[in-house]
Amino acid sequence: MKKGSPLKSLTDKQVGFMLVIPGLAVFIGIILYPFVNSVIMSFTNRSLLQPNYGWVGFENYAKVFKDPYFLQTLGTTFLFVLLATAIPFALGLIWAIVLNQGFKGAEFLRGITLVNWIIPGTAIGFLWSWIFNGQYGILNGILKGLGLLETGIPFLGQTGTALLCVVVARTWQMLPWYMAFLLGGLQGVSLDQIEAARIDGAGNWRVFTHVVVPSMKTIMTLVFVLGLVGNLQHFDLPWTMAQGGPARATTTLSIEVYTTAFKNWNMGKAATIGTIWAVLLACFSFIYLRQVNEAD
Amino acid sequence: MFQKTAGFRVFFWISLVCIGGFIFLPLLWMVNTALKPQAETFTMGFFNTVSLENIKSIVTNGTIMTYLKNSLIVSFASSFMATLVCTLAAYSFSKFRYTGRKLIMGAFMMSQAFPQAILLLSIYVLMQKTGLLGSYGALLISYVVFTLPVGTWTLKSYFDQLPDALIESAKIDGAGNLRIMGQIILPMAIPGMISVAIYGFVWSWNDLLYSMTLVTDSAKRTLASGLVMTYLGEASTNWGAMMAASIVSAIPVTIIFVFLQRYFIQGLTAGAVKG
Numbered sequence: 032m033k034k035g036s037p038l039k040s041l042t043d044k045q046v047g048f049m050l051v052i053p054g055l056a057v058f059i060g061i062i063l064y065p066f067v068n069s070v071i072m073s074f075t076n077r078s079l080l081q082p083n084y085g086w087v088g089f090e091n092y093a094k095v096f097k098d099p100y101f102l103q104t105l106g107t108t109f110l111f112v113l114l115a116t117a118i119p120f121a122l123g124l125i126w127a128i129v130l131n132q133g134f135k136g137a138e139f140l141r142g143i144t145l146v147n148w149i150i151p152g153t154a155i156g157f158l159w160s161w162i163f164n165g166q167y168g169i170l171n172g173i174l175k176g177l178g179l180l181e182t183g184i185p186f187l188g189q190t191g192t193a194l195l196c197v198v199v200a201r202t203w204q205m206l207p208w209y210m211a212f213l214l215g216g217l218q219g220v221s222l223d224q225i226e227a228a229r230i231d232g233a234g235n236w237r238v239f240t241h242v243v244v245p246s247m248k249t250i251m252t253l254v255f256v257l258g259l260v261g262n263l264q265h266f267d268l269p270w271t272m273a274q275g276g277p278a279r280a281t282t283t284l285s286i287e288v289y290t291t292a293f294k295n296w297n298m299g300k301a302a303t304i305g306t307i308w309a310v311l312l313a314c315f316s317f318i319y320l321r322q323v324n325e326a327d
Numbered sequence: 328m329f330q331k332t333a334g335f336r337v338f339f340w341i342s343l344v345c346i347g348g349f350i351f352l353p354l355l356w357m358v359n360t361a362l363k364p365q366a367e368t369f370t371m372g373f374f375n376t377v378s379l380e381n382i383k384s385i386v387t388n389g390t391i392m393t394y395l396k397n398s399l400i401v402s403f404a405s406s407f408m409a410t411l412v413c414t415l416a417a418y419s420f421s422k423f424r425y426t427g428r429k430l431i432m433g434a435f436m437m438s439q440a441f442p443q444a445i446l447l448l449s450i451y452v453l454m455q456k457t458g459l460l461g462s463y464g465a466l467l468i469s470y471v472v473f474t475l476p477v478g479t480w481t482l483k484s485y486f487d488q489l490p491d492a493l494i495e496s497a498k499i500d501g502a503g504n505l506r507i508m509g510q511i512i513l514p515m516a517i518p519g520m521i522s523v524a525i526y527g528f529v530w531s532w533n534d535l536l537y538s539m540t541l542v543t544d545s546a547k548r549t550l551a552s553g554l555v556m557t558y559l560g561e562a563s564t565n566w567g568a569m570m571a572a573s574i575v576s577a578i579p580v581t582i583i584f585v586f587l588q589r590y591f592i593q594g595l596t597a598g599a600v601k602g
Contacts, residue, residue, distance in 0.1 A: 039386075043423055044424070044426075045425065046427045046596030047419045047423025048427075050416065051416045051419040051431055053411070053412045053415060054413070054416035054435065054479065057468065061468055062438045062446060062472055064449070064453075065447075065450050066441055066445065068453075069448045069451040072448065102570075122346055122349075125346060126342070126350075129342050132339065140347070142585075143351070145584065145588070147354070149529060149580045149581060150533075150576075150577035151551050151575075151576050152535060152551070153551040154574070154576050154577050155571070156552075157572075157573045158356075158357045159353070160358075161360065161566050164566070166369075167566070168433055169356055171373070172371050201560075203349065206349075210433075222328070225328060230363045231472050233334070237328075239329070261440070264443055266443075267535045267536070285442070285444045287441075288444040288445065288447075289447075289536065291466075291539055292451075293451075302445065305442060305444060305445030306445065308445065309445055310442065316437065316439075316440035320437075327495055
């Protein structure tokens with residue numbers, strides 16, 4: 032080994048630091064610098080169409096906060112994040128409890144459940160667009176077959192249902208992820224404690240609320256916060272299923288930043304929305320970090 | 328854990344049927360649509376006539392196969408790079424003590440929390456300046472970032488389990504840092520490295536936002552963004568072909584998952600739970 036001799040003359044501290052240099056370089060180049068640069072960009076009128084740009088101070092912020100669409104985007108994002116975290120979390124927990132019963136085939140079911148989570152968001156978006164299709168979709172087919180409908184409903188084409196469709200697709204995608212964590216948590220619950228509770232006369236529900244939930248508190252909070260952060264970032268499904276439409280009904284923050292920057296070429300405004308978003312995300316991350324530190 | 332009372336049985340069976348149906352029926356419907364003859368796409372038939380017409384139309388489609396090839400190149404390369412970077416960093420965090428270590432660890436962990444879309448704005452400008460825009464390079468480097476926090480923590484928890492005495496005794500035997508790392512530490516962390524590699528691969532394979540933005544040359548598009556470009560906004564949508572294309576895009580990650588499931592779940596849970 033050629034590098035052996037110069038490395039040997041280094042102290043352990045120096046070696047340790049050298050090992051972290053590639054990661055640090057990636058962090059600085061692809062996260063820290065772009066982030067700072069984007070925040071700076073939010074105070075300019077930069078556009079991808081013109082090479083020249085200048086400072087505009089808080090003009091972008093004033094515009095964004097005055098924009099009635101921005102409030103709508105925030106509302107849509109909150110609704111999406113809340114529903115798309117709470118629903119798969121609840122279903123994932125139930126599914127984990129079912130699979131934890133250890134019946135024949137539970138292992139197998141757990142395995143194929145995870146396939147939903149592994150496959151590309153694009154494929155999932157296509158699949159659910161097809162299911163919700165207004166003319167030929169299977170959902171409309173079933174509803175018509177049951178005599179509940181005369182003509183098909185364009186679920187993704189109307190403002191009232193489009194976001195819900197995306198939430199359903201997101202639930203389908205993420206349920207396995209919640210299940211995997213929560214199943215791990217369930218398996219860590221002390222059976223002795225459950226036994227003790229049973230001796231005290233606790234039924235299933237009491238065991239669940241007084242033993243299972245308290246001992247899974249850390250992992251539940253972690254998974255929930257991670258889920259919130261993930262959904263706040265989520266882009267694939269609202270884009271593949273509805274491109275943020277109809278009438279902005281599925282335009283979440285990530286869709287809005289993308290379209291502002293790369294469809295309307297207004298980098299300054301996109302950076303402003305992004306910066307506001309980052310502040311929101313920082314709040315969630317703070318909770319997450321505190322949980323992680325407690326768990327350590 | 329729960330007693331099989333009548334109430335629990337009802338809960339169990341309703342959940343099993345409803346959630347099970349919700350999870351598996353859509354997948355079946357996807358396969359069913361893809362395997363129908365194109366003339367029957369809009370019928371409700373359930374595996375009436377099986378035809379490979381749609382699958383063939385995708386596999387013989389040169390553009391889509393180029394996307395597939397691009398996805399494979401980008402995902403393998405970025406997964407390899409990410410694993411390397413994460414392994415070095417994790418080993419350093421676990422077994423070395425130096426000033427700034429805590430700060431850098433915190434920074435790595437935080438990187439998960441930066442909104443990708445806001446980073447993308449400046450990454451786009453940066454790649455444009457450096458001329459990397461439109462090449463695989465831009466994507467490769469960006470994808471390493473996705474794996475950095477989870478990957479580093481997964482591997483750190485592996486290294487943490489290795490006793491320091493192992494390293495100490497090797498040092499007494501006169502082994503240098505490089506030898507200790509290459510011959511003692513790394514072989515023991517291989518399962519962790521595999522799970523990080525899979526994680527990185529799946530991330531890059533599934534990413535849509537970055538590949539849609541950073542790859543401007545359509546010959547270099549990856550599968551996710553390529554399919555979106557191909558099928559979104561088409562006036563008359565060919566659902567049979569779309570489902571077949573979706574299946575083709577899902578196959579590589581599914582195969583990896585089926586064979587390496589053990590590592591996968593390990594990495595998934597270890598990485599995120601330990602931070």
